[in-house]
Amino acid sequence: CKSSFCRNSFGNCQTNNNVRLAISEGIPAERAFTMASYNAAVAQHVKNVGALTDGFIADLVIISNLDNFVTEKVMTEGNWVDKLESKVTTFTSPAVNAELSLNDLKLPLKSDKAHVINIQPEHITTKHTIESVNRDQQGNFVADQDYAKIIVAERYHNLGHGLGIIHGFNMQEGAIGSTIAHDSHNMIIAGVDDKAMIIAYDRLKR
Known part of the structure; x- marks a missing residue:
């Protein structure tokens, strides 16, 4: 092997x-x-x-x-490797300490061209492209069924978050989130509706 x-x-x-x-x-x-x-x-x-x-x-x-x-x-x-010993350690603080609000989900763009994360079907890898996306009158990115919003929030010490655009989820509505994400297991939420993303955040935190 x-x-x-x-x-x-x-x-x-x-x-x-x-x-x-x-x-x-x-x-x-x-x-x-x-x-x-x-x-x-x-x-x-x-x-x-x-x-x-x-x-x-x-x-x-x-x-x-x-x-x-x-x-x-x-x-x-x-x-x-000299030693093949391993032991199970318990979580000392499994809580989700990230704080998110609707304002945190605003993604201002200078133009309709934006960096996009593209999911590769049946692969863990992604592809980076620059594509045309929708914006509102204030210049903020607007998610749709082609381009979803994705946020990664540092969960342990509330150190901040990163916000981006992802293509390939094919989400019709709502949001999906998880705190199972190797290797740091931070909070990751993707969605086409900001309010639904906050609902996912609240559920994960509870």
């Missing part, structure tokens, strides 16, 4: 289960592990992980039992 994808993925119970299931259904183990490492890297357009070859990062996970995937040794970027 080779690559940082493998190293990260096999800490994931769902990926573990998928590989076990594939092997139990008759897929050769080497193919199942390749699907979970190299194929995953290719699908996400990550060029230098997922295989053991020239020019790739030397991340390795060594196991001896294909039934339970017990990790025996780990190499990260060519260096062996």
Whole structure:
């Protein structure tokens, strides 16, 4: 099992289960592990992980039992990890301390041309473009079914937020929000209606 994808993925119970299931259904183990490492890297357009070859990062996970995937040794970027110990730590302050209001959702633009985050279907990556969007009489961006508004708010110490435009959600109405966002797990809300975005914020905070 080779690559940082493998190293990260096999800490994931769902990926573990998928590989076990594939092997139990008759897929050769080497193919199942390749699907979970190299194929995953290719699908996400990550060029230098997922295989053991020239020019790739030397991340390795060594196991001896294909039934339970017990990790025996780990190499990260060519260096062996001395200790494979880990422990679960509890959240000390899981609260959402961000403060948002309707005024925070105003996005003034100097023209109808704006920077846009474009979702790539079935990928974690995005694409940056500059496109024409709608504005109100005051020059503020107006969301619609093509271009939604997105905000990322620092949740721990209320240090501020970033506001932008995102394309590809295909939202007809309302808003969607989450505080599950690797690696910082800040609050992220996207929507086509400012009031709905504030409702999402209130619900997340509660």
